[in-house]
Amino acid sequence: MRDVRRSAVVVLWVLGAVMVGAQAPAGEWLYFGGDKAFTRYSPLDQIDRDNVKELRIVWRRPAVDPELRVAFPDLQPDAYLKSTPLMIDGVLYAPNALGLVDAFDPATGETVWRQPPLAATMEEVVGRSTRGVDYWTDGTDQRLFLVRGEYLYALNLKTGRRYPSFGLSDQGRVGLHWDRPLANRFSWTGGPIVVGDVVVVAGTTGGAGDGGVIREAAPEDVRGFDVRTGELLWSFHVVPRPGEFGADTWGDGSADYSGDLGSWCCLTADEALGFVYVPLSAPTGMVYGGHRPGDNLFSDSLVALDAKTGARVWHFQMVHHDVWEYDTVGPPTLGDITVDGRVIKAVMQPSKTAFLYVFDRETGEPVWPIEERKVPQSIVPGERTSSTQPFPTKPPPFDLQGITEDDLIDFTPALHAAALEAVESLVLGPLFTPPWPRSDDPDGKLGTLTAPGGWGAGNWHTGAFDPETGIYYAVSHTMPTVWSVAPTTSDPDATLAWATPRGEGQRVGTPRPHGLPITKPPYGRITALDLHRGELAWMAANGDGPRNHPLLRDIDLPPLGTPNRPAPLVTKTLLLIGEGSDAIIGTIRGEGETTDPEQDQSWRWGDKFRAYDKRTGAVLWETELPAGTTGGPMTYMFDGKQYIVVSVGARDHDPEWVALALP
Numbered sequence: 209m210r211d212v213r214r215s216a217v218v219v220l221w222v223l224g225a226v227m228v229g230a231q232a233p234a235g236e237w238l239y240f241g242g243d244k245a246f247t248r249y250s251p252l253d254q255i256d257r258d259n260v261k262e263l264r265i266v267w268r269r270p271a272v273d274p275e276l277r278v279a280f281p282d283l284q285p286d287a288y289l290k291s292t293p294l295m296i297d298g299v300l301y302a303p304n305a306l307g308l309v310d311a312f313d314p315a316t317g318e319t320v321w322r323q324p325p326l327a328a329t330m331e332e333v334v335g336r337s338t339r340g341v342d343y344w345t346d347g348t349d350q351r352l353f354l355v356r357g358e359y360l361y362a363l364n365l366k367t368g369r370r371y372p373s374f375g376l377s378d379q380g381r382v383g384l385h386w387d388r389p390l391a392n393r394f395s396w397t398g399g400p401i402v403v404g405d406v407v408v409v410a411g412t413t414g415g416a417g418d419g420g421v422i423r424e425a426a427p428e429d430v431r432g433f434d435v436r437t438g439e440l441l442w443s444f445h446v447v448p449r450p451g452e453f454g455a456d457t458w459g460d461g462s463a464d465y466s467g468d469l470g471s472w473c474c475l476t477a478d479e480a481l482g483f484v485y486v487p488l489s490a491p492t493g494m495v496y497g498g499h500r501p502g503d504n505l506f507s508d509s510l511v512a513l514d515a516k517t518g519a520r521v522w523h524f525q526m527v528h529h530d531v532w533e534y535d536t537v538g539p540p541t542l543g544d545i546t547v548d549g550r551v552i553k554a555v556m557q558p559s560k561t562a563f564l565y566v567f568d569r570e571t572g573e574p575v576w577p578i579e580e581r582k583v584p585q586s587i588v589p590g591e592r593t594s595s596t597q598p599f600p601t602k603p604p605p606f607d608l609q610g611i612t613e614d615d616l617i618d619f620t621p622a623l624h625a626a627a628l629e630a631v632e633s634l635v636l637g638p639l640f641t642p643p644w645p646r647s648d649d650p651d652g653k654l655g656t657l658t659a660p661g662g663w664g665a666g667n668w669h670t671g672a673f674d675p676e677t678g679i680y681y682a683v684s685h686t687m688p689t690v691w692s693v694a695p696t697t698s699d700p701d702a703t704l705a706w707a708t709p710r711g712e713g714q715r716v717g718t719p720r721p722h723g724l725p726i727t728k729p730p731y732g733r734i735t736a737l738d739l740h741r742g743e744l745a746w747m748a749a750n751g752d753g754p755r756n757h758p759l760l761r762d763i764d765l766p767p768l769g770t771p772n773r774p775a776p777l778v779t780k781t782l783l784l785i786g787e788g789s790d791a792i793i794g795t796i797r798g799e800g801e802t803t804d805p806e807q808d809q810s811w812r813w814g815d816k817f818r819a820y821d822k823r824t825g826a827v828l829w830e831t832e833l834p835a836g837t838t839g840g841p842m843t844y845m846f847d848g849k850q851y852i853v854v855s856v857g858a859r860d861h862d863p864e865w866v867a868l869a870l871p
Contacts, residue, residue, distance in 0.1 A: 235845030240292040240340025240399060242842065245542035246476040248672035250843045253780035254850035255870060260782060260819045261829045263868045266851070268834070269317035271305035271337070271863035280333055287791035288838050289855040289863035290337045290397055292775075294352075295844035296365065300853070301343075303399075305863045307335035307356040309363060314846040317867060321368040323361075326379060337863075339474065339668070339839070340399040342407070344435050351435065353407050358385045358394040360409055360433060375438040382438040384409065386426060394428070397668075401475040401484060403515035406432045406441060408484050410471035423499050425492050428470030430511075432518050442518030446470060446488055446506050453520065459501030466500050468492040469507050473668040474539035477515065478553075478569060484515045485542075485555055485569070489535035494662075495643045495691050496531065498590035503528040508536050510557045510565070512572060522572030526559050528594035531586065531642055532691065533662040534560045538670040542569055545678050545739045547576075556680055556739065558671055560664025561639065562607035563600050564682060564737060576602035576742050586642035588693055597640050602742030606682035606735035607665035608727060610638035611657050615727050619763055627726055630719035631657055634690060643691035655692025659727065661718070662689040663794045669775040669840070672783070674822065678740040681783060681822075683750070685732045685771040686725070687796060690718050720796075722759055729753060730769030734776070734785065736825065748825035750774070751787040751814050770814050771796060775840035777852070783822040784852065787814035789836025791857045817854065817868075831868075835861035 235252045242248045255263065272285045285305040293302035299320055304310045311320040325332040341354040343365070350365035359381040362374040370380025384394045396411035411428045427447040433440055446469050448454040455463055469491050477484045491500060491507040508527035513520060527534045538558035545554050545566075555569035566575040580596040608615065613636065616627035635644045635656040644656045659665075665684040672681045718726065725731050730749035738745045753768030754760065772788025772795060788795070817837065818830040839855030849869055857863035 235295075235843070235850065237293070237295040237842045237844050238343060239401070240294065240840065240842075241474060241476065241539055244401060244403075244477040244479060245673075246474060246539040247541055247543060247675060247778070248776055248840060249674055249778045251676075251780055252843055252845060252850050254845070255779065255843075255852070256781045257819075257821055257828050259870060262870050263829070263831065263852070264871060265866055266869045267315075267317035267867045269310075269312060269865045271855070271857070271865065273304075273310075273319075273322060276306075276333065279328070280330055282330070283333065285863060286336050287835075287857035287859060287861065287863050288337070288789070288793065289857045289865075290339045290839050291855060292340050292840040292842050293853055293865065294341060294343060295842070295846075296343055298846065301341060301352060301365075302865070303338045303341060303354060303356070305337050305857075306333060307337055307354075309341060309352060309354055309368060311368060314844060314851060315849075317865065323363060323368045326381075338397055338399050342400050342402045344402040344405075344407070353400045353402060353435070355384065355396050355398075355400055355409060355411070358383060360384055360400065360407070360438065362435070362438065373437065382433060384411065386428075398471065398473045398475065401477050402435060403477045403479055403482060403484055405435045406515050407435050408432050408475060408477075408515060410475060410486055412468070412470035412472060412489065423493055424465040425468035427467035430471065430486050430513065430518070432515065444486075444511070444513055444518045444520065448505060454505035457503040457505040460499075462500040462502075466492045466504070472535060472537045476540045476542055476555075478542055481570060482515050483512050483521060483569070485540040486511045486513060487536040487538065487540055487557060489537065490527075490530040490533050494530065494533040496588065496591065496693050497529055498588070498592070500529075501592050503594060504530070508534055510536060510540055510555070510567075512555075512569070524565065524567065524572060524574075526557070526561065526563070526565060526598060528597060529592070531591070531593060532640070532658060534660075534664065536560075537664065537668055538666045539668070541671070541673045541680070543673045543675050543678075543739075545575070547740060547742070554739070556673065558606075558666035558682060560660055560666055562605040562609050562660055562665035562684060564603055564606060564671075564680060565600055566603070566739060566742075574600070576600065583640035584637055584642060588643070588645050591642070593642050603680075603737040603739065604744055606737065607684040607733065608659045608686050610641065611636045611659045611688060611727065615659075617721060617724060617726060617728055619760060619765070623721055623724065623759065626721035627719075630721055630726060634719075643693050646692040646694040655690040657688055657718070657726070658691050659686065659688040661687045662691070663687050663773075667773050669773040672776040672778045674778050676780075677822075678738060679745055679822070680737045680739050681776050681778060682735045682737060683733075683774060683776050683785065684735065685773065686727055686730070686769075687771050687794075688718055688726060722757075724754055724757055724759070725771065730767070731771040732769035732774075732787070734783070734820065734825065736822075746825040748820065750785060750818075751816065772836075774837050777841040777843060778822060779843060781822065782828070783820040784818070784841055785820070786817045786833065786837025786841070786854065786856075789838045789857060790859050791836070791838055791863075815856075815858075833866055834864070838863065
């Protein structure tokens with residue numbers, strides 16, 4: 209009976225749909241970054257700095273349908289709802305918490321249609337959300353494209369039904385798993401992008417390893433598929449094969465077995481040029497690369513590809529021979545800027561390093577000089593780090609780079625003394641100070657305190673661009689990481705002689721004096737960069753941070769900033785942003801997660817959603833949402849009313865979409 213009921217629920221999802229008949233409004237949101245330039249910008253201005261204080265929640269929609277929960281009572285969806293809806297022809301479309309697309313009414317949040325799983329089984333139902341879908345039309349046919357699990361789907365925009373002719377079987381999907389050695393899975397939290405009649409997919413594969421080192425893994429190549437048939441049109445090899453450009457940057461034959469390299473997040477495109485821009489991640493063995501000598505192209509690079517052929521047009525590598533996990537993970541953002549009287553069609557690439565790299569998006573030429581500067585070298589046996597790294601001369605960094613004793617927390621002399629004591633066993637230094645070999649000597653060093661840390665300063669949430677003013681809003685967090693490596697074998701010449709000590713994942717625990725961050729604030733910030741001049745416009749802390757900690761309650765402190773990964777939304781007059789959520793992977797510990805009174809933080813992740821004056825960084829309004837923000841907010845017009853929709857969720861709160869509007 210349970211199987212029959214599950215099947216009935218699946219059928220009702222399509223047959224019971226009620227279509228919305230409203231006219232397509234102005235003010236749509238056609239890609240999960242707002243547009244394929246990923247500006248996260250909308251020119252809508254019904255909600256402005258004068259009336260934003262009147263915003264109210266007007267509807268809420270659960271990210272897992274209640275009927276599905278009844279049919280599958282053992283479902284445990286992830287509260288990290290990553291998706292940002294699209295607004296097309298009067299309907300919202302978004303991957304839900306299981307990765308299936310929901311279509312819903314923009315005025316009420318009520319269901320239009322739901323994508324059914326391939327079968328009414330737990331195996332097909334279980335999944336996780338992705339950041340978004342993309343849309344294609346030839347004037348008659350309208351399709352949505354999404355990646356769910358190891359498959360690329362094409363769905364009819366009006367019904368949510370699959371196209372049986374899409375793919376090599378009648379399932380209406382294309383398998384993305386690589387049938388090759390070392391490729392143990394396909395995974396992607398991003399979403400496909402359509403350029404012309406090609407849908408482009410990236411992703412990651414994971415790999416195999418021992419003792420914390422991933423020596424052997426498959427790279428996840430970027431691929432282009434035909435939008436109508438799903439036929440594979442091209443592949444771009446992110447680790448070059450013999451004879452290809454960049455193959456010589458993988459020494460000792462390491463290109464044959466190195467990988468774990470792909471694109472974690474967001475692709476962008478210039479449809480006029482026909483280019484797709486792909487940010488690529490760190491290589492295998494993130495903090496030990498003795499088995500992969502060389503610069504290791506195309507790791508940590510921005511690559512511009514011809515969307516029709518997959519041919520490389522240009523590339524730039526932000527980090528050579530990465531041993532810090534400094535993935536290029538944030539979305540490349542496209543926009544026009546005017547520098548010294550010259551209009552430049554730019555692409556802006558945020559990095560985990562807290563640099564914003566700005567290029568001519570057609571040629572790849574840096575807008576301002578990027579200098580190769582000498583950096584500290586590794587002393588780990590067998591490791592050969594790069595002698596130089598690229599440093600942009602403009603704009604300035606948008607977060608802390610490197611750590612000295614002057615950067616340590618100093619609200620009180622006692623706190624500063626505790627911080628100094630906490631770093632006695634650690635190496636401090638500038639940006640690109642390598643991981644330290646962990647010493648067994650009681651007086652030896654245990655690792656390198658690194659800023660930015662493994663989660664970066666920038667990440668998928670960084671940033672947004674205002675095409676009217678030329679301001680780029682870099683949203684970042686200060687979360688240092690202790691990186692160290694330790695022997696895994698008694699043979700110092702073995703390829704896997706050094707690895708990351710096991711601990712917090714692959715990270716050695718970062719010290720937190722009395723449960724507080726080790727550095728000075730702000731711990732979460734918004735930095736406005738004027739890209740016409742390459743200069744800082746303003747910087748503001750985002751969120752109160754740990755101001756209610758017992759050791760800080762009696763100190764008159766400004767907002768300290770909440771270290772998390774909220775994404776911004778820019779409109780005609782406003783910058784809107786939440787504070788993030790404890791559901792987001794990599795979140796540092798919050799209230800109630802320790803029983804040690806000395807470590808009691810007495811603060812939790814904020815559920816606030818704020819409007820900033822985008823000109824100055826002043827807070828104009830804030831409200832409390834049902835939970836913290838987990839995905840990028842978006843805005844649209846429907847029936848003459850402007851709405852803002854944001855994904856929320858928390859460890860103690862089911863994921864949902866929340867819509868705000870004026871009364």
